[in-house]
Amino acid sequence: MSVKKFFTPDHVPIQRVQFAGLIFDILRLDKIHEGASGNKFFKLKYNFLEAEKKGFKKILTFGGAFSNHIAATAISAKACGFQSIGIIRGEKVNNPTLELAIKNGMQLHFIDREDYRNKDQKDFLNDLKNKYDNPFIIPEGGTNEKAIAGTSEIHEFIPDHYNLITACFGTGGTLAGLINAKASHQKILGFSVLKGDWVKDELRNLVDQEKENWELSILYHFGGYAKWKQELIDFIIEFYEKTAVPLDPVYTGKMMFGLMMEWKKDNISSDDHILAVHSGGLQGIEGFNKRFGFDLVNK
Numbered sequence: 001m002s003v004k005k006f007f008t009p010d011h012v013p014i015q016r017v018q019f020a021g022l023i024f025d026i027l028r029l030d031k032i033h034e035g036a037s038g039n040k041f042f043k044l045k046y047n048f049l050e051a052e053k054k055g056f057k058k059i060l061t062f063g064g065a066f067s068n069h070i071a072a073t074a075i076s077a078k079a080c081g082f083q084s085i086g087i088i089r090g091e092k093v094n095n096p097t098l099e100l101a102i103k104n105g106m107q108l109h110f111i112d113r114e115d116y117r118n119k120d121q122k123d124f125l126n127d128l129k130n131k132y133d134n135p136f137i138i139p140e141g142g143t144n145e146k147a148i149a150g151t152s153e154i155h156e157f158i159p160d161h162y163n164l165i166t167a168c169f170g171t172g173g174t175l176a177g178l179i180n181a182k183a184s185h186q187k188i189l190g191f192s193v194l195k196g197d198w199v200k201d202e203l204r205n206l207v208d209q210e211k212e213n214w215e216l217s218i219l220y221h222f223g224g225y226a227k228w229k230q231e232l233i234d235f236i237i238e239f240y241e242k243t244a245v246p247l248d249p250v251y252t253g254k255m256m257f258g259l260m261m262e263w264k265k266d267n268i269s270s271d272d273h274i275l276a277v278h279s280g281g282l283q284g285i286e287g288f289n290k291r292f293g294f295d296l297v298n299k
Helices: 039-053 068-080 096-103 122-131 145-157 173-181 198-204 230-243 252-264 284-292
Strands: 014-019 022-028 058-063 083-089 106-111 136-138 164-169 187-192 214-217 274-278
Touching (some): 039 058, 039 145, 039 173, 068 096, 096 284, 145 173, 173 214, 187 252, 198 214
Parallel strands (some): 187 214
């Protein structure tokens, strides 16, 4: 399949829900594709188009053992006729995410955490190019200028009447694209899944400097990336029971929890036309359930 055809979604549904007294809509990016869904679909698009244009045969990227990006890259590469290589942080493990990547033809190579910190260094990347026969390299999480060009296109599926749009912040590519493409009357409210206020500077470096009316909350990370508390798990379960929308504990669960807390604090008005962007990531739930003994719904 051509890259252009694979990365052209037919339809992105919007689902209306009511929870905790708030009525709002959810952009179900998780419904785009069974595997390469959510924000990854948009972040990978122009990277893959560039690889195809320049004649690359292999895609190489980086991630942790439970990385949505690793799984999505493997699935997309197989569909578009590329070989794929995943440089995985840490000791060799086996889990549903990596099994999915292997099933889709990705070669996995585990490196220690110290070496992994060099993943953005020129010499390290040159060594990888030589070792793996000149692959097209996509950074960890997929965030680069091409990714932001792709995530800006999410706005094409957002009707103009929404004035408050919420999304997760991980590496920042999705939120940056939403901010860059938004209309002047629209506010983007991001929820960081990472601990620390440094993420605000990280996001500022990614967005068009003239863009205003956006905010990044750092209150609902539950201890940091992939950290969680029982309160978050209980919320995800209740949200699914009342809306039939599955959330994951790394990204969308924290974003939706933050949205509800801001509503309870009266920082959000019932007069706002709210659209929450469901960025996918549901593939990681199976591994989370096996690791911690939960039974969260993943589709």
